[in-house]
Amino acid sequence: MSVLFTDVLLWAPAQPSGMLGPTDLLVTGDVVGAVGERARELAPPDARVVRGGGHHVLVPGLVNAHFHSPANHLKGAFRSRPLETFMLYESPADPALRPTPREAYLRTALGAMEMLRTGTTSVQDDAFLMPAPDPETIDAVLQAYADTGIRATVALDQPELPDSAKLPFLDGLDASAAAALAAPAPAAAAELLAAYDHLVRTWHGTHGDRLRAAVSISAPQRVSPEYFGALDDLSRRHDLPLFAHVLETRVQRALSVPGTGQDRFAGRSLVKYTADLGFLSDRVNVIHAVWVDDEDLDLIAAAGAVVAHNPVSNLRLGSGVMPFRALRDRGIRIALGVDEAICDDTVNTWGVVKAAGLVHNVSGLDAEEWPTPAEVLDALWEGGAAAMRQTGRIGRVEVGAQADLVLLDLHAPAFTPFNDLRGQLVYCENGGSVRMTVVAGRVVAQDGRVVSVDETALLAEARELHAARLPALQRTWAAADALLPAYDAVVRRAARTDVGMNRWIG
Template sequence: MSVLLTDVLVWAPAERSGMTGPTDVLVDGDVVAAIGPGARVAAPVDVRVVDGAGHHVVVPGLVNAHFHSPANHLKGAFRSRPLETFMLYESPADPALAPTPREAYLRTMLGALEMLRTGTTSVQDDAFLMPTPDPAVIDAVMQAYADSGIRATVALDQPELPDGDKLPFLDGADGNFAAALRAPAPAAAPELLAAYDHLVRTWHGAAGGRLSAAVSISAPQRVSPEYWGALDDLSRAHDLPVFAHMLETRTQRALSVPGTGQDRFAGRSLVRYTADLGLLNDRVNVIHAVWVDDDDLDLIAEAGAVVAHNPVSNLRLGSGVMPFRAMRDRGITIALGVDEAICDDTVNTWGVVKQTGLVHNVSGRDADDWPAPAEVLDALWEGGAAAMRRTGRIGRVAVGTQADLVLLDLHAPAFTPFNDLRGQLVYCENGGSVRMTIVAGRVVAEGGRVVSVDETALLAEARELHAARRPALERTWASVDAVLPAYDAVVRRAARTDVGMNRWTA
């Protein structure tokens, strides 16, 4: 079906006001076919007409550039902890928690529904399908994205090395902690590469190109160079993004300090280590990049890699504040991500947009260096498109681009009274003004509800399934308590270690 949006304002970043119009926008097939007076003339006779009444603005669909869908069912489940201890509860490799395909489908759908309802049309899902990425579970995740109507790029975020290869300060480890450190990763490289073969062959380019594959190393310290090289080859062959968490925490920065027990890094940061392996390139999404130094930033800029910024997650886990201005000054492309429902506690990208506009104001820098709303929105849309390797195809409202669009009501509370489009998009909007979400030309959410699937039935089924799963989750969490103090000691020791910088506010 074609859609004609009449008497609407249109996002136009080159304009001082940030928009043009009122005018008309024609969506035909999966692209924006016309903008302006000719849109009505070009519209087919069976077009659906949506009257914007002069007070609705068409903006690009939001891009959630970093996400982990397997934690969608755990919103608000845990108190805030540092990443290294938080992950013990977030993604245990307990076979008792291996999801059925239906469970994987429903928990993926939970995130898709929330994103579409609030105007996110594209997501990059770094899916950790613990304990191993079973093809039937991969299919369930992808089918949920197919059915919901969202645009999704999905990778398999699986560690390949045991915990003993990932952490500093492990001297003297004994008992349950030593056993946990020696335990092999749930899946070895051949199994993981077979899972990627299934993902790429079955789903890359599916749903008319709306679904695609990416590859994920999880993090440099979690995989061998050989496995990483194989994924890089796959990425190069199909032009896939590479997801790599780097220097998210002070503990990860401590890996580069001589004498902390991980000699393979030879005093190098994880960014320098990656560059020395020849694996830092423009396909890489450097995720978080909080504890980076000037050398790291120069390497990222030279490679043309994209940084995926997750400010809400970084606050929830106490990771620190990313050096936003230092990145922008080097021309590094920044994208924005929710990270996951368990450490953002929602899957609403608007919260990330607002936090990006706020948290860097406590950097101690001159106020002229604080992020301007235009820069935040550039990261949301142009940065998000670059992260997905879709520059010029999404993140814009222009003839010939993908029709991934959101219709916002300027008579909603966030824009009443109307003062400045950019400022109110960044500081005021929370998804409450979204009246329609269109992905690839299809209306998928309207009037505050997702219309591409039976949202009510899916949510009811998810509630019932998770209630039944809860006892198994609690048994696993109780078993983690035994090793928590030892992992916590590693984090506390890293906190006391001089790493040559500070990314905390105090």
């Protein structure tokens, strides 16, 4: 069914005010079919009419450019820790925690519903399906995205090497810890590539091209060059985004310091290592890019790669602050990501938008170098579209673009009184002004509720399932306590190591 929005304001970044109107907009099928006087003329008699009353604005659906759905059930579960110790608790490979397909479906749906309710219409899910992905679990994740109606690009984030190949400063480990860190990864390259074959053949381009596949190496230090190359080839053949967590932490920067125990990097940063392998391209989403130097940024810019910025996660895990202005000055496209519910503790992209607008103000740079609201919104929409390789298709309100739209009420508290659209979108909005969310022309959320699925029933089932799962989770967390000292020692030695820069504050 067509949807006719009447007497609404429209996001228009080229305009000084950031908007046009009041005017009309017609959604035809899955695209914006007409704007202005022609909208009412072309609207079919059975079109659904949504009246804006002159105080509603249509903005593009938000793009969550980096996310991990498998932790959707663990909001607020852990105290803040550095990534290397946090991951012990976040994603254990214990077979006892292998999710059933129904669990995977419910966990995915939890995040999708929260995103749709608050206006996020597109997500890139770097799904770590521990201990290893299988066709039934992959299908469950994608089916949840299909049913809820969100636009999703999904990859399988799985390590291929043991932890002993990923970390510096492993000399001095006791025998028990050394054996644990040397344990093989849960899945070998052949098994992972078979899972990707299923993902791409079964789901890529389905549901009106709303669902797509991506590939993920997790991080350059977590995979062999051979597996990295196989995924790069798959990415090239199908034009898929390639996800790579790069230089998120000081520990990862320390891998390039001679004498820290990982000679395969030969003194190169993970960006330089990736570029030397020939795998840094415009298809790559460089995730985090906190501990980067000028050479790294020049390589990223030359490759045309997109950087996925996750400021809330970087704060929660103490990773540091990405050098925003240095990226923008080089023309590097920046996108914004929640990262995951366990290290953002919500799946609401508005919080990421606000954090991106604030955290860089403590960079020490002149205030004129701090991010402007316009730059943050450009990262949210145009950067997000670029990360998903859908520039011009999403992230815009214009004829021919996908009808991924969010209707915001300017009479809501975030915009009352109204001063500046861009400033209030970045600093004031939290999802409370969202009155309707549309994805590919379909109304999927309205007045604070998801209408594409039975939200109440799914939430109740998720609560019951999690309560039954909790004892197994608690057993794995207790087991992780035994390894914590070894990983903590790595973090502390990296903190004392001169890596040629500092991305911490205070």
